[in-house]
Amino acid sequence: xxxxxxxxxxxxxEGAIVQINCTYQTSGFNGLFWYQQHAGxxxxxLSYNVLDGLEEKGRFSSFLSRSKGYSYLLLKELxxxxxxxxxxxxxxxxxxxxxxxxxxxxxVTP
Amino acid sequence: xxxxxxSSRYLVKRTGEKxxxxxxxxxxxxxxxxxxxxxxxxxxxxxxxxxxxxxxxGDIPEGYSVSRExxxxxxxxxxxxxxxxxxxxxxASSLWQRTLYGYTFGSGTRLTVV
Numbered sequence: 215x216x217x218x219x220x221x222x223x224x225x226x227x228e229g230a231i232v233q234i235n236c237t238y239q240t241s242g243f244n245g246l247f248w249y250q251q252h253a254g255x256x257x258x259x260l261s262y263n264v265l266d267g268l269e270e271k272g273r274f275s276s277f278l279s280r281s282k283g284y285s286y287l288l289l290k291e292l293x294x295x296x297x298x299x300x301x302x303x304x305x306x307x308x309x310x311x312x313x314x315x316x317x318x319x320x321x322v323t324p
Numbered sequence: 325x326x327x328x329x330x331s332s333r334y335l336v337k338r339t340g341e342k343x344x345x346x347x348x349x350x351x352x353x354x355x356x357x358x359x360x361x362x363x364x365x366x367x368x369x370x371x372x373x374x375x376x377x378x379x380x381x382g383d384i385p386e387g388y389s390v391s392r393e394x395x396x397x398x399x400x401x402x403x404x405x406x407x408x409x410x411x412x413x414x415x416a417s418s419l420w421q422r423t424l425y426g427y428t429f430g431s432g433t434r435l436t437v438v
Contacts, residue, residue, distance in 0.1 A: 247426045247427075249426070249427075255431070255432075256414060256429035256430060256431050256432055257367075257414075257427075257429050258429070259426045259427065259428075262426055301366070301367070303367075303426075310355045310372065310374055310418065311357060311369050311372045311380075311382060312357075312369075312426070312427065313369065313383075314359075314366050314367040314368075315366060316364065316365065316366035317366055
């Protein structure tokens with residue numbers, strides 16, 4: 215199987231920058247995803263990395279280092295609506311299926 | 325707007341009942357998945373399917389079965405519901421390449437077994 219680790223909770227201030235880390239151990243790695251999930255709602259796709267480096271999309275960026283089994287999601291200019299759970303997921307041995315970390319609950323405070 | 329639709333948002337069933345959770349997608353996606361989500365445990369893969377009539381076991385298939393008779397529909401079956409199957413169930417679909425766009429999730433079914 216795969217082991218995906220990310221912090222359980224984080225708190226940050228509105229307008230600040232926050233970095234959510236994710237480490238993974240997997241064989242047959244074929245991509246790293248980040249999802250956002252607001253309470254009581256379904257996860258929604260944020261980003262996908264398959265090659266090393268930084269992918270930027272507006273206020274959100276995601277970084278991957280395959281040699282280190284490491285990714286992070288960077289959220290800039292935090293807004294209150296960014297309070298949510300952020301899920302790291304990796305594809306690997308299960309063919310087309312993703313394995314998810316337990317999620318990082320981010321609280322943005324005024 | 326593309327959609328994955330789960331038939332029920334909330335469901336309450338009795339122990340021992342046979343339970344069907346339905347999922348339909350309108351995106352012509354090849355792959356479909358069933359996960360359950362529990363506090364502190366995250367999303368865990370139950371079953372997935374990459375084609376009609378094909379199914380693959382995920383990490384926690386015990387007590388569940390699935391059916392995929394048509395490309396757009398993927399059903400999760402709890403053969404004899406138990407209280408430890410109380411959970412949020414999420415269906416998802418994806419293109420066979422699974423690149424760039426990842427999964428599209430349904431809104432979830434919160435199942436309570438009493």
